[in-house]
Amino acid sequence: MKILLIKMSSMGDIFHTFPAISDIKRNFLDAQIDWVVEDGFKEIVDWHPAIHKVIPIHLRRWVKQRNKKSWQEFKSWRSELRTENYDYIIDAQGLLKSALVAKCASGRSIDGYDKDSVREPISHWFYKRSHNIDKNQHAVERTRQLLGKVLGYTPVKKLNFGINQNFTHVQKDTHKLIFIIGTSWITKLWSTSEWQTLTKIAVDEGYSVEIMWGSLEERAIADQIIAFCPQATRPDQRLSITTIAEKLVGAAGVVGLDTGFSHLAGALETPTIALYGATSPIKVGLIGEHTQNLQLNTPLDCMPCHKRHCKWLPENSTSTPQCMSGIKANEVWQALQQKIFGEYTH
Template sequence: MKILLIKMSSMGDIFHTFPAITDLKEKYPEVVIDWVVEEGFAEIAAWHPAIRRVIPIDLRRWMKQKNWSSWSAFRQWRKALKSEHYDCVIDAQGLLKSALVTRFASADTLHGYDKKSARESISSRFYSHTHAVSKEQHAVERTRQLFASIFSYTPPPALNFGINQNFARVQKDSRKLVFIIGTSWTTKLWSTAHWQTLAKIAVEQGYNLEIIWGSESERIIADQIMAVCPTANRPQQRLSITTIAEKLVEAAGVIGLDTGFSHLAGALETPTIALYGPTSPIKVGLIGAHTCNLQMENPLDCIPCHKRSCRLLPEHSSETPPCMTGILAVQVWNNLQQKLPDASGTDPSPRLS
């Protein structure tokens, strides 16, 4: 059976799809799976060994530019997609745009979430078969349940992202920690002062730190952390996703924000603490016993607001919102210690008070 999977973005959503693919391949080893994904995430989708072919789509650029060049590129992409026939197309995204993409494929059946289950209910009108999956579940489990409903099986209890074998050559460094300091929303950022305090604690406990950055503003924050912790380091240039993944596998532990790379660390089974303020980790947070979705100990009434600006701060403020400043470095460190056993199975560093 040949299957076309539609899950185009975002980075975290790509990782959330891996366990469902693993389940399906274990149940039906003969299936062939191709995956339509945004061009920027094609590198990631190809990591899963069950994926035969990644089909990049540049939908964001085409929709933004809306010129003849984009229209021509889209027509060529659509023609190439239709050149292969599939037994089944699965829209695991549940949006209008992803549902439209299912119609561009040549296939016997089109599957997706039903009206009450889809993120955008109108998407359900585009499928030949719809499936009821509770919205109250974590995104990982929703996708697993969608696949299980389509192919009539029960997902196994164990969660398997299925990508660790890509990085088997990377050796673990039990004294290395990675900080992921960047994210797409200003309101999701942790204060530089908190990062500096956490860095000092880690260095005092004998850890080596590497700070991952992806923009000029993040590079400046990394340098400010290094100014108080000279033994910490950062890459000189922006890294590829694969190179970052290797660093996350190598690390004993990772501290990050609500961002795709924190989800990647969790998918790679590295002990990971992800800090949450304006967004909720309940349905889209990190998953697995080796992870922790951390919020301030006494949450504000406005959490989660899911806003890119904080009503408690002046308009257009770039300050860290109270829901993030309320997460203390000592709190982060102590939670990390619970996930970070040493080779003997005991905590490598004392908890702080």
């Protein structure tokens, strides 16, 4: 049985799809699963042992450039894709762009979410079969149920992200913590002063702290934390996704924001606390017994706004919104310790 999965981005969405891939392999040992994904995430998809072939696509670049060269590259990519004939083509992303990519493939049919289950309802017109999946569920379960309905099985309760075996060579350091301070939206950032306080608490408790960064702005924040607590460290250069994964596996615990690397830490079953404010963890938060999504104890009326800019702050402000600054380092530390100690008492 040949299956083509369309789920092109983002990093967190890709990790959310891994349990569904494990489900397929549990039910169909001979399944050949190919996956269309944005080129920048090819490295991640390769981690799952059930994937037969990763098919990278440069859709973001092609759409941005919109020139003759991009069109020629797309046509060449489409021709290569059509050399394979699939029993099932599944659009697990549910967007117009992913539905159009699914139409590029050759196969018996295209499956996806129905118009009441999807973020962009127009996408369902491109499917031969569409499936009703409750929208009020976590993204992991929605994807698992979609693939289960398409292929005719019921997912088991226990999650299996299926990627830990790639990192069995990494030794756990029970006194090492990783802090993930960056994210794509300003409204998702936590106060630098709280990161400083949390780092000081961790160091005073005998832990070493390494701060991950991915941009010059994030590196500057890391340097502010280190200036406050010189025992903390950061990588000198940007690291590959695989190298960061190895650090996450080797850590005793992780604190992060609403970002793909926090989801990665959770998928790797490292005790992880993720902080949420402008976005809601109910449908796209970390999932699994090793994780906890932390918010204000008393949510604000405007939470979650799902906005890149806080309406209560001046335009272009880089200040931390109250929904995030109200989360205090002491409660984050307590939650992290509960997860870490719970991990070692199992």
